[in-house]
Amino acid sequence: MSFTTQTITNNNITMPSYLAIFDLDETLIAADSARLWSHFLVEKGLAPVTLLTHEATMMIAYAKGTLDMNSYMTTTLEPLKGKSPNEIKQLVDDFIQDIIIPAIYPQALDRIAWHRKRGDHILIISATGEHLVKPIATALGIDNVIAIEIEQNQGVYTGKTTGILSFKEGKVERLKLWLQQQKHSYKGSYGYSDSINDLPLLSLVNKPFAVNPDPILAMHAQMQEWTIMDWRHDNNILR
Structure with a gap:
């Protein structure tokens, strides 16, 4: 399926801009934000050390393109259970300032600025929870976000997800729903990711870019x- 003006035109009104779609982890930042968040919670005494062991095992499956995202989210959202969004936000703010901002690829900032100068609309689509992705996007000056939605009940997180998981084909499904809600239409689209898990999304856009791709995506x-883009970061922020 080609991501053309015809497929995403809303009300037959064509705007002159393009849509630039970025994955977050290992694409805009030189790390996996969910993994760093788990380390952060363990260091704060808010999650058991065993969380890191379980997550490391599941990330091996992620690299192979075989991860069960439902199981992954159930495991990694456990520390949020029973906490209010405000409690988590205060922790996330510190996390972003201390850990995420230093991990942003300088080339990612340059590319975002390039798209802004062209008048393109910028969207982050991530398979990480919205409690992390939305504030990280805000720190990057990006308003449009699609991320895994986190369930709340009576003002606290339940530790469960809700809706379509924005992972693999789920990113495409969520993107189509997002486009239906927009008042804009686009001349075309750019897509950036590092992971073979984003092959469905990269195959959809007009201009796909593999950013520091994993071996399967690189092939x-x-x-x-x-186009394969080689982005580098001088800081040793990987754990």
């Missing part, structure tokens, strides 16, 4: 003659 990008 696919080469075969399809996609």
